[in-house]
Amino acid sequence: MKEKIKEKIELIKSFLQTFSTMLEMPGGLTQLINTLWMVGKEFVLNWLEQRFRLRAPIEKILDKPVSGFERKWRHCFGGITLTLIGLQLVTGVFLAFYYIPSAGQAFESIQMITDEVAFGWLIRGIHHWSAYLIVVTMLIHLLKVFITGSYRHPREFTWVSGVLLLMIVFGFLATGYLLTWSQQGYWASRVAMGLAGEVPVVGWIILLFVQGGYVIKQAALTRFFVAHVFLLPVAIIVLLGVHFALIRRLGIQKPL
Amino acid sequence: MEKEELDPETKYTRRRFFVLGAMAASGAALAGIVGGGLLAYFFPPKRFRKKIGGWQKVKPAGECPEGQAVASVYFGIPILVLREGGKVKAFSAVCPHLGCIVKWDAERKNFPCPCHDSFFNAQGLVQKGPARPYNLMPFEAKEEEGMVLVSLPAPEKLKAYPSWFRFAMQYGG
Structure with a gap:
């Protein structure tokens, strides 16, 4: 036992000796840091690889060749939209920490987020503006796909899932607008739901299921909140999964 | 088998x-x-679908001067109580075009809507603007024991209006 410990101490001593001689050389410090970084990285990566076996799949994903025609600026709008949606999910969770979905307190709680909470104005501003930006980038993305005819065989269902994503984004906008419980949001929702109520025969049923009553009141705020915060996020995440899986399997269409 | x-x-x-x-x-x-x-x-359960109606005290009669329209609320519906020639009349203040709240212009004796420039005369009839052909919805109004009481008119009077307006009047708000 004692000998083994002695051996280890000797080993550490020799390591330290090497380090000190390296440090005495010109540029020795950078060299030392480099060596330690390389050895440490390899050690950590091996440790992870032995336990999770993720190296091969990650390398496959990261090393996928991208051909020249795919490296064009016009292909970037889908990615920008995804980034903005990610931003919305994060800032949305942040806002949910303070927002109160009650007719009496919703507007006040949003005022509090904007005026009192540290950086609340920033979080709300990002959520507000990227909501509008998503529409812009999404429509540019849609126009590009439409003009270049990329929706054609065999990518019909990439297009279909994309259009469904557009509908979900519109759903987010329509429900999020009411959540501020401001005059603008309230009356805009009244007008929009008035249109839904004009649908022949089933209009009133749509109203009752969507807004929990014939007129927009607390029940409507609750339902819009549930849709905005639970149902639509789940739907958009699932559909984004489908959209990207299809893009990965079928690739981007080659230019004509 | x-x-x-x-x-x-x-x-x-x-x-x-x-x-x-x-x-x-x-x-x-x-x-x-x-x-x-x-x-x-x-x-939604019944309570969320309950119809409103019936006589409701909305304002002391003393607070409704001649030639003026005073704002009040009937089951969450904004209303205007107008006294002309001693008699009280009441209208829903909700513009039947898109739901803005109209006000009373005492000089011109009409109800202008601030949103889209509709005008209604002292009888609540639409004079010009996008609210046509819909008039302001009149409420039944009377004075009793120094109070102005208001009641929702018969359902037939609501039939002519668009559904969002009808729902707002029948269910309050």
Whole structure:
């Protein structure tokens, strides 16, 4: 036992000796840091690889060749939209920490987020503006796909899932607008739901299921909140999964 | 027991057909029960669908001067109580165009809507603007024991209005 410990101490001593001689050389410090970084990285990566076996799949994903025609600026709008949606999910969770979905307190709680909470104005501003930006980038993305005819065989269902994503984004906008419980949001929702109520025969049923009553009141705020915060996020995440899986399997269409 | 004969065309025995049929029927019944229950859950309860109506005190008569329209609320509906020639009249202040709140212009003796420039005269009839052909909805109004009382008019009077307006008047707000 004692000998083994002695051996280890000797080993550490020799390591330290090497380090000190390296440090005495010109540029020795950078060299030392480099060596330690390389050895440490390899050690950590091996440790992870032995336990999770993720190296091969990650390398496959990261090393996928991208051909020249795919490296064009016009292909970037889908990615920008995804980034903005990610931003919305994060800032949305942040806002949910303070927002109160009650007719009496919703507007006040949003005022509090904007005026009192540290950086609340920033979080709300990002959520507000990227909501509008998503529409812009999404429509540019849609126009590009439409003009270049990329929706054609065999990518019909990439297009279909994309259009469904557009509908979900519109759903987010329509429900999020009411959540501020401001005059603008309230009356805009009244007008929009008035249109839904004009649908022949089933209009009133749509109203009752969507807004929990014939007129927009607390029940409507609750339902819009549930849709905005639970149902639509789940739907958009699932559909984004489908959209990207299809893009990965079928690739981007080659230019004509 | 005699062995059941297979129908060479369909390869279905009576027993298999019966079992499959029973499974399909019970599956459909289960789906119906669960689906119906879910629909019922999301259908708002009665309290959320209750109609409003009846006489309601909205303002002391002394607070309604001649030639003026005073704002009040009837079951969440903004209303205007107008006194002309000693008699009180009441209108919903909700513009039947898109739901903005109209106000009383005492000089011109009309109700302008601030949103889209509709005008209604002292009888609540639309004079110009996008609210046409809809008039302001008149309430029944009377004075009793120094109070102004207001009541929702008969349902037939609401029939002419668009559904969002009708719903707002029938269910309050």
